[in-house]
Amino acid sequence: MKQKIYVVGIGPGAPKMMTPQARQALEESDVIAGYPVYLKLLGDLVQNKKTIATPMTREEERCRLCFEEAKKGCIASIVCSGDSGVYGMASLMYDLLPEYPGCELEIIPGITAAVSGAAVLGAPIGHDFCVISLSDRLTPWEIIEKRLSAAADGDFCIAIYNPSSKGRPDYLKRACEILLRKVCPERMCGYVRNIGREGTEYKICTLEQLKDEQVDMFTTVFIGNSQSHVVKGKLVTGRNYHINTHMQKEN
Amino acid sequence: MKQKIYVVGIGPGAPKMMTPQARQALEESDVIAGYPVYLKLLGDLVQNKKTIATPMTREEERCRLCFEEAKKGCIASIVCSGDSGVYGMASLMYDLLPEYPGCELEIIPGITAAVSGAAVLGAPIGHDFCVISLSDRLTPWEIIEKRLSAAADGDFCIAIYNPSSKGRPDYLKRACEILLRKVCPERMCGYVRNIGREGTEYKICTLEQLKDEQVDMFTTVFIGNSQSHVVKGKLVTGRNYHINTHMQKEN
Missing domain, CATH: 3.30.950.10 (Tetrapyrrole methylase, C-terminal domain)
Incomplete structure (x- = not known):
């Protein structure tokens, strides 16, 4: 059973600045979590997918909801503007990972500001x-x-x-x-x-x-x-x- | 007459990590300059194009050849692994730009190491x-x-x-x-x-x-x-x- 989560850096916003690797991760995903503004930037890529949006100060909640979705056996992505590591969600996702032992993380880098x-x-x-x-x-x-x-x-x-x-x-x-x-x-x-x-x-x-x-x-x-x-x-x-x-x- | 030069960050090497913006710049270009290893990484993208390869220590020569090509009225790209700004050619290209007043530079960022x-x-x-x-x-x-x-x-x-x-x-x-x-x-x-x-x-x-x-x-x-x-x-x-x-x- 897949329990995979991509932590995706989508770049600054323009589709032309998002890597094919990031795009593919989002296309593969059943669920996409992110700050509402970033989900909006994704346009068509989030259509017909379950989305999880939590406000700016509730990152841990957003991360946990993403793990909970993945635990159901699906592929989830959590998106970050710019890169996924630079002030992004990658570190928080790793810090929570031990609580979700069946889940696997893959970090997809992006163009940082x-x-x-x-x-x-x-x-x-x-x-x-x-x-x-x-x-x-x-x-x-x-x-x-x-x-x-x-x-x-x-x-x-x-x-x-x-x-x-x-x-x-x-x-x-x-x-x-x-x-x-x-x-x-x-x-x-x-x-x-x-x-x-x-x-x-x-x-x-x-x-x-x-x-x-x-x-x-x-x-x-x-x-x-x-x-x-x-x-x-x-x-x-x-x-x-x-x-x-x-x-x-x-x- | 176009005298345009893209300074392109191609990312670490895998095509899936090159942005669509970088790919488009290379596709538009008549001439592509770069360190030989990077040109090789580009594969099909340099086929049927004029390429300019100079070794690692001859960056200024490579940049000047790129300007000379652009001066002929074409679109040229100079490629950098990773980002085009971080230890890349962008700064050297700007420093040479005043010597080629008809030329225009556009910096295309890439995923840096x-x-x-x-x-x-x-x-x-x-x-x-x-x-x-x-x-x-x-x-x-x-x-x-x-x-x-x-x-x-x-x-x-x-x-x-x-x-x-x-x-x-x-x-x-x-x-x-x-x-x-x-x-x-x-x-x-x-x-x-x-x-x-x-x-x-x-x-x-x-x-x-x-x-x-x-x-x-x-x-x-x-x-x-x-x-x-x-x-x-x-x-x-x-x-x-x-x-x-x-x-x-x-x-």
Whole structure:
């Protein structure tokens, strides 16, 4: 008896950015679970299938419902926007797996916002980079602050997920202020809104300017490293690492 | 006259992991440039097309040949394994773009090894993470060392690209030794070889064990954060961040 669950990264939203592997997993599935907005993005792929939608803060419930469906002997998928591992459901599904010993998990990767957003902005993460979420729902703010600070120490490019939400409108400003303790205000940055969906928009600006930008939860923010520069309106971080005067000035 | 160049991330290699957007770009192209191994991975997609293959260390030449082809008024693609931005050709193409003013670039993202490798290992990058290349061909080793150290300070999960090559067989060992100054030897790690290609293999081990593992250039290595643990033989880093005794012991 099959008791299989795919944990599927569907990419940013556009069907052209979902891998054939992800599409096939969804087509094979009898049941598809996900945050309501993501199920809507799937369009035809969820038609004539049982769907399980639970709101944003009820991920564990969604995961358990998915296991319960699989236990009945069917194939279930739980979908995540972007990748299934990066802040996705893969880790929670593994942590629950021992409670459902007959079930088997398969993780299907997807295009995460760090790479899809970077493609819109140019090439901001062409060298070593960090991905940091500013959401303190599951992570203490001190840890987030420590990571931002360490990322600046390491001269990493940074992709920031969940830069803001209604409940925490000033988090990006706070993050920029932490970075500005170690990084010059002219550091090149950028952000992208609605990646791979209708109304994609982006902006390139300095770290100083970024501090006062208004962004929402559908935005991914990029902080350049000391080598990042603008070419024809795009944010570029080269693969060559020059220890130049700019770098020396900053560190 | 079209003078369009797609910079295409083809994913790890398996056709099922290449996005429809990437496939379409290649289908539209008159000319496809790439490292010979990647062109071979494309199979039918390069048939009946002009191809430009230059070896690993001649990326600039490959990029320039691609621009020269586009200048003739055709559509060209330059392919990168994984993503086109992450250590890919996107940044170099932008840096050369001002020399070819009639040309237009479009960056097509792909599944990078951090996410495809993570899917094989379980869910190692379920929380904030860094991507670091150990190749010192274009980056001074001191910078790499500084980044490893900063990543440990920030308690990031780390995905390590280019962990080894014939010319630098001991780089992963050196990286582990740097991390071991700040991270306990029992820290859970893993690595994946030949992601999305024939003969995919992986191993989970501690940081102390990883130090003496032999890996090659087709391997991606993952270092867990203080919360990473093993569930049913898979490496998992949860989305919840518990400040637990394990964490306190280490920091």
